[in-house]
Amino acid sequence: MSENMTTTTTAPTENLRERALKLDAADPLAGRRALFALDDGVYLDGNSLGALPVHVPARVQDVLTRQWGELRIRSWDESGWWTAPERIGDRIAPLVGAAAGQIVVGDSTSVNVFKAVVAAVRIAGEGRDEILVDATTFPTDGYIASAAARLTGHRIVPVAPADVLAALGPRTAAVLLNHVDYRSGRLHDLPGLTAAVHAAGAVAVWDLCHSAGALPVGLDEHGVDLAVGCTYKYLNGGPGSPAYLYVAERHQAVFDSPLPGWNSHADPFGMTAGYAPADGSVRGRVGTPDIVSMLTLEAALDVWDGVSVDAVRAKSLALTDFFLECVEAYVPAGRVVSVTPAAHAERGSQVALRCAEAEPVMRRLIERGVVGDLRRPDVLRFGFTPLYVGFADAERAARILADVLAEVPAGNTVG
Numbered sequence: 001m002s003e004n005m006t007t008t009t010t011a012p013t014e015n016l017r018e019r020a021l022k023l024d025a026a027d028p029l030a031g032r033r034a035l036f037a038l039d040d041g042v043y044l045d046g047n048s049l050g051a052l053p054v055h056v057p058a059r060v061q062d063v064l065t066r067q068w069g070e071l072r073i074r075s076w077d078e079s080g081w082w083t084a085p086e087r088i089g090d091r092i093a094p095l096v097g098a099a100a101g102q103i104v105v106g107d108s109t110s111v112n113v114f115k116a117v118v119a120a121v122r123i124a125g126e127g128r129d130e131i132l133v134d135a136t137t138f139p140t141d142g143y144i145a146s147a148a149a150r151l152t153g154h155r156i157v158p159v160a161p162a163d164v165l166a167a168l169g170p171r172t173a174a175v176l177l178n179h180v181d182y183r184s185g186r187l188h189d190l191p192g193l194t195a196a197v198h199a200a201g202a203v204a205v206w207d208l209c210h211s212a213g214a215l216p217v218g219l220d221e222h223g224v225d226l227a228v229g230c231t232y233k234y235l236n237g238g239p240g241s242p243a244y245l246y247v248a249e250r251h252q253a254v255f256d257s258p259l260p261g262w263n264s265h266a267d268p269f270g271m272t273a274g275y276a277p278a279d280g281s282v283r284g285r286v287g288t289p290d291i292v293s294m295l296t297l298e299a300a301l302d303v304w305d306g307v308s309v310d311a312v313r314a315k316s317l318a319l320t321d322f323f324l325e326c327v328e329a330y331v332p333a334g335r336v337v338s339v340t341p342a343a344h345a346e347r348g349s350q351v352a353l354r355c356a357e358a359e360p361v362m363r364r365l366i367e368r369g370v371v372g373d374l375r376r377p378d379v380l381r382f383g384f385t386p387l388y389v390g391f392a393d394a395e396r397a398a399r400i401l402a403d404v405l406a407e408v409p410a411g412n413t414v415g
Ligand SMILES: *Cc1c(COP(=O)(O)O)cnc(C)c1O
Pocket: 108, 109, 110, 111, 137, 138, 140, 141, 178, 182, 207, 209, 210, 230, 243
């Protein structure tokens, strides 16, 4: 009570600043920030390109100068290059709730969507001719799913995630969904939707690009069939770092890749003319892995050692709650509207604010060191990466947003 009395006599800015400092002081993940190369700004774009962990350049230097420069071809064995895709897959596995042996790293998310969708309709078998695809998806998933549908003789059914249940039926072969919507930050019900897809006799493919590294996924626990995700967002693997493919153990023997390159062969160095797929996650490989990028990712994953994904989730929700509270306190009513769900069960790790003047506002925010991004035409997107963003950052970003909005009059969509 007395605390309330004192706080009501201070300006709201002071209250929120003080609270931010207390929250940062009590944050069990606060120490992780020092592991990253960051400046004095507020980096809220780690959901697009994660920050560089400071130890990574020296490790990459070793890959180039010693592993490649000195060991040369011996590194395929001696430096573990050949087995890197499965080994690094096993490091990502605990972050998405998968037991070892089900994730392989390589190629881009787009390519893995192709492998997963084609493999999914092949698992579903004859007599089912529809592929349900999240109509609001990141465009590449939709483009690739359409091409996969044309190749396999299926029909694409675009469907809003809320309408998936109604669209499922005996014709459904596979369903491609995003765990978190890249634009709004909405978290979809992976356990419930996966169960519904299974009840309809179809195969569930999840895209984890905006959830892996930000919140628990529970792939094994919820019986997901296939999943893909990128590693350069919340997993900080670096620009263009390779993506990953999860194939549940129960499907591995029938996983029929549409891109059966020699790296997925049971005996790749046998160089035989006939194709015989390898067992396990290796079956998801295609060609020679991009070793430099892959080992950059492997080094970057060290920042997760000893981190509980539940703690990451708790901080992520506290951060996005606090940012929304600061925005509410500082920004004049009506200038921005949150399109990120208020309910925790429906929220990823970003806040999306609809703002008519989004373009000039984001430009000015970036000039002042608050780096978010823009989803045209009118969405300001702020990603909260719990390993290196703190509560003082959230408060500062909201305060600077209010300052910028004061400079950019309502209705000024270009200046
Ligand atoms: C980031 C993202 C991608 C990126 O695909 P790339 O092939 O790595 O360029 C794909 N899908 C979703 C949902 C994403 O968020």
